[in-house]
Amino acid sequence: MIQPVRSALVLAATALLVACGGGGDDDGSGSASKSTGPVTIEWWHIQNNDPMKSVWADAVKQYEAANPNVKINVTVLENEAFKAKLTTTMQGGKVPDIFQSWGGGTLKEQVEAGLVQDVTEPTKAWIGDLNSAATGLYQIDGKQYGVPFNLGMVGVWYRKSLFEQAGIDAPPATWDEFLTTVQALKQKGVTPLAVGEKDKWPGMFWWANLSLRIAGKDALAQAGEDGSFDSPGFVKAGAELKRLIDLQPFQKGFLAAPWDGAGGEAAQIGNGKAAMSLMGQWAPSTYAANTKESEEVLADLGWFPFPTVDGGAGGPTEQFGGGDGFAIGKDAPPEAVDFIKFLVTSDVANKAGASGGILPVKKGTESSVTDPNMKSVLDARAQADFVQLYLDQAYAPAVGQAVNDAVQELFAGKASPQDVAGKIADAAKAG
Amino acid sequence: MLYGLLVIAPVLQAMYYSGFKWNGLGDLDDFVGLENFRRAFADDVFTGALWHNGVFVVLSLLAQLPFALSVALMLNARIRGRALLRVLYFAPFVLSEVVTGVVFTLMLQPGGLADGVSPVDREWLADPSIVLYTLFVAISWKYFGFHMILYLAGLQQIPRELEEAAIVDGASGWQVFRHVTLPLLGPTIRISAFLSIIGALQLFDLVWVMTGGGPVNASNTMAIYMVDWGFKRFQFGYASAVAVIMLVISLAFALLYQRYVLRRDIEGALTSMGR
Structure with missing residues (x-):
C-alpha cells in the first residue's frame, strides 16, 4: 500500500x-x-x-x-x-x-x-x-x-444532604441495601439517581459493575476471548439492572440527557436535583463545573464503592475503572x-x-x-x-459500542436482559 | 483536475474500502466482496435509519414546503412590517445547524422553555416514539425561511398583470393561486423540493447534536449510522459501504429528478401548466 x-x-x-x-x-x-x-x-x-x-x-x-x-x-x-x-x-x-x-x-x-x-x-x-x-x-x-x-475507579457519588433528608445514615454496602436506599429516597420525593443515557456509557457502567460482581472478572475476560456474553452470569446482571430500572429511580428524560452539559447527569447532582450517580474519579470537578454552587457541592459529596451482590462471583476488592x-x-x-x-x-x-x-x-x-x-x-x-x-476500552471498539447500545435498550425498556446478553454476544462473535 | 482529485478520488476510494473488513489501521488485506452491503441491509438499525430519512423527505415535502410557501404568499402581499417579518423568518437559516441544535436542546430539556409553554407534558427528546417529529420541527424552523426566500424571489418574477387579468376575468382568489401563481412558480418549487429532499437524505449535524441518533436509534439517520460505525466502532470498511449506499441513493434520486422533473426547467421553458 x-x-x-x-x-x-x-x-x-x-x-x-x-x-x-x-x-x-x-x-x-x-x-x-x-x-x-x-x-x-x-x-x-x-x-x-x-x-x-x-x-x-x-x-x-x-x-x-x-x-x-x-x-x-x-x-x-x-x-x-x-x-x-x-x-x-x-x-x-x-x-x-x-x-x-x-x-x-x-x-x-x-x-x-x-x-x-x-x-x-x-x-x-x-x-x-x-x-x-x-x-x-x-x-x-x-x-x-x-x-x-x-x-x-467508578463508584457511587452521593449528596450527603439528600441522604440525611431521607434519613439514610450509612451508605449501602450490598445490592439489596442499595435498592432499599433507592426506595427510601424515592419515598421522600428525592430523585434517587441521575444517569446521562444519551451518551450511553454512563448506563454501561451499571451493567459492567453488576457483571463484574455477578459473572466475575474471569467471565468478563473469557467473554472478551470467545464472545460468551450470553452466559447466565451476564443475563443475571442484566436482570438485576432491570430490577433497579423498574423502580424508576432516574431523573425525568434521562434517555436524552448527556453526562456533561445542559440538563445532564452532572448538572442533576451539581444542582442537588438527584442524590446519586455512578461515575469515575473525574466526577467531582464536572459536578462543580455544572452548577453555580461549586464549593457547596464539593463539600456535600460522599463516595462509596459499587455494592457487592450476594452469591455473585466477584468480591469487594475487584473494581471497575x-x-x-x-x-x-x-x-x-x-x-x-x-x-x-x-x-x-x-x-x-x-x-x-x-x-x-x-x-x-x-x-x-x-x-x-x-x-x-x-x-x-x-x-x-x-x-x-x-x-x-472500562468495557468500551477493554474490548474491540465495535464490541464496546454494542454493549453501550444494548444496555441503552434495557434502560429504555425495549429489550429484556436475555436480549441484551444475546445482542452483545452476537456483536462479539461477529468480531 | 481539481474536481477529479477532490470529488472523484474520495468516492472511488470509499468504493474500494467498502469491499474490505478494515479497522482503519494497517493494510487492507481482508477482502469480503459485497458482504458489507448485505450486512447493512440485514441490520434493523440501518434499515431503520433509512426509513427515518424517508420520513424526513415526506414530511419536508408535505409540511415544511407548503408552510414556507404560505408564509411567502403572505409576505408577498402588501402588509405592514413585511420587510421586518421577512428578515425575522429568514434569520434562523443563517444559524448553523449546530447552534440550532443546542438552542432546541436547551428549550426541550425537562424544565426547559418548551415545558413552560406546551399544553402537554412530554419528554420531547427522550421519548423514542416522538423524538423524530421533535427533530423535524427543529429542522423546519431552521430551513423554512430559506425556502420562503426562494418562493418570494419566484413570486416577484410573476408579472402582476397576469393575476390582475385573471381577477378581471372573474377568477376567485383560490383560482388565481391555483391556475396562475402556482404554475408560474413551478420551476422554483421544483428546485426547492430538490434541495429539501437532498438535505433530508444527508441529514446529520442537527441530529448529531440533539440526540446522537437516539434514544435507542429512534432518530438515527444514514449519515449518523455511518459516522457511528466509522469513528466509534472503527469499522471503516463497513462505514464506507454505508457511505456508498448513501451516495447511490442520492445520486440516483438526483439523476432521475433532473431527467423527469427538472427537464423542462433546464431546457428553458418559461411556463408550464402544473403537472
Whole structure:
C-alpha cells in the first residue's frame, strides 16, 4: 500500500534534516541510543483543563531546561477531538511519538497494526515502581506497550444532604441495601439517581459493575476471548439492572440527557436535583463545573464503592475503572521514554496528585492527594487487587459500542436482559 | 483536475474500502466482496435509519414546503412590517445547524422553555416514539425561511398583470393561486423540493447534536449510522459501504429528478401548466 512508502519518505527526509544539522520538525531521530543531537518529541495529551494542563506545561519547561537538546511539541486536545485526530493520522500511517492511551482493546489494535513501540526493555528498571493494576492495563501478551500516569475507579457519588433528608445514615454496602436506599429516597420525593443515557456509557457502567460482581472478572475476560456474553452470569446482571430500572429511580428524560452539559447527569447532582450517580474519579470537578454552587457541592459529596451482590462471583476488592497513560509511537526517539519516566516517576507525579487532577500511580505518591473526594477513591484503590478496564476500552471498539447500545435498550425498556446478553454476544462473535 | 482529485478520488476510494473488513489501521488485506452491503441491509438499525430519512423527505415535502410557501404568499402581499417579518423568518437559516441544535436542546430539556409553554407534558427528546417529529420541527424552523426566500424571489418574477387579468376575468382568489401563481412558480418549487429532499437524505449535524441518533436509534439517520460505525466502532470498511449506499441513493434520486422533473426547467421553458 501507499502508507509504508510515504512513511519511508518521511523518515528519509527526516534523516536528511538531522544529518544537515537542521533541528526543525522531525518525527524521530531513528538512532538506537540516546543522542546528544537535537531531538523533537511530538506529544499529544488530552488534559485540556486545569489543573493538569498547567502541571504538564510546567513539566515540559522543566524537562527542556534539564535536557537542552530535546524539544517537546505539545498538542493538547479535547477527548473526542483527540480520538478523531489520532484515527485519521494513523490512517495515513503516521503516529505521534507520545500519545494518550487507555490500554485495552484499542491499544491492542494499534499494536497489531505496528504503530506502537514495545517498551518492555527501556521501562524495565522503573515500571515496578508503579501500581501493578495500572501497568497491567498496558500489557499485551506479556509485553509493555504503554505507561500509566493515572488510575481511578467508578463508584457511587452521593449528596450527603439528600441522604440525611431521607434519613439514610450509612451508605449501602450490598445490592439489596442499595435498592432499599433507592426506595427510601424515592419515598421522600428525592430523585434517587441521575444517569446521562444519551451518551450511553454512563448506563454501561451499571451493567459492567453488576457483571463484574455477578459473572466475575474471569467471565468478563473469557467473554472478551470467545464472545460468551450470553452466559447466565451476564443475563443475571442484566436482570438485576432491570430490577433497579423498574423502580424508576432516574431523573425525568434521562434517555436524552448527556453526562456533561445542559440538563445532564452532572448538572442533576451539581444542582442537588438527584442524590446519586455512578461515575469515575473525574466526577467531582464536572459536578462543580455544572452548577453555580461549586464549593457547596464539593463539600456535600460522599463516595462509596459499587455494592457487592450476594452469591455473585466477584468480591469487594475487584473494581471497575481505568485511567490514563501514554503509548509510544513506532518512530519515537529513545528520549520519549525518558520523558515519560520523568512525567510519571519524578516529583511531577506528586504535583499532579496534589493538584487534585489525577490519582498518580507511582507507589509513595498517594499521600500527595489531599482532596477528600479523591482520597476516598484512592483508599478504595489501595484495597483493590484487580481493576476491570472500562468495557468500551477493554474490548474491540465495535464490541464496546454494542454493549453501550444494548444496555441503552434495557434502560429504555425495549429489550429484556436475555436480549441484551444475546445482542452483545452476537456483536462479539461477529468480531 | 481539481474536481477529479477532490470529488472523484474520495468516492472511488470509499468504493474500494467498502469491499474490505478494515479497522482503519494497517493494510487492507481482508477482502469480503459485497458482504458489507448485505450486512447493512440485514441490520434493523440501518434499515431503520433509512426509513427515518424517508420520513424526513415526506414530511419536508408535505409540511415544511407548503408552510414556507404560505408564509411567502403572505409576505408577498402588501402588509405592514413585511420587510421586518421577512428578515425575522429568514434569520434562523443563517444559524448553523449546530447552534440550532443546542438552542432546541436547551428549550426541550425537562424544565426547559418548551415545558413552560406546551399544553402537554412530554419528554420531547427522550421519548423514542416522538423524538423524530421533535427533530423535524427543529429542522423546519431552521430551513423554512430559506425556502420562503426562494418562493418570494419566484413570486416577484410573476408579472402582476397576469393575476390582475385573471381577477378581471372573474377568477376567485383560490383560482388565481391555483391556475396562475402556482404554475408560474413551478420551476422554483421544483428546485426547492430538490434541495429539501437532498438535505433530508444527508441529514446529520442537527441530529448529531440533539440526540446522537437516539434514544435507542429512534432518530438515527444514514449519515449518523455511518459516522457511528466509522469513528466509534472503527469499522471503516463497513462505514464506507454505508457511505456508498448513501451516495447511490442520492445520486440516483438526483439523476432521475433532473431527467423527469427538472427537464423542462433546464431546457428553458418559461411556463408550464402544473403537472
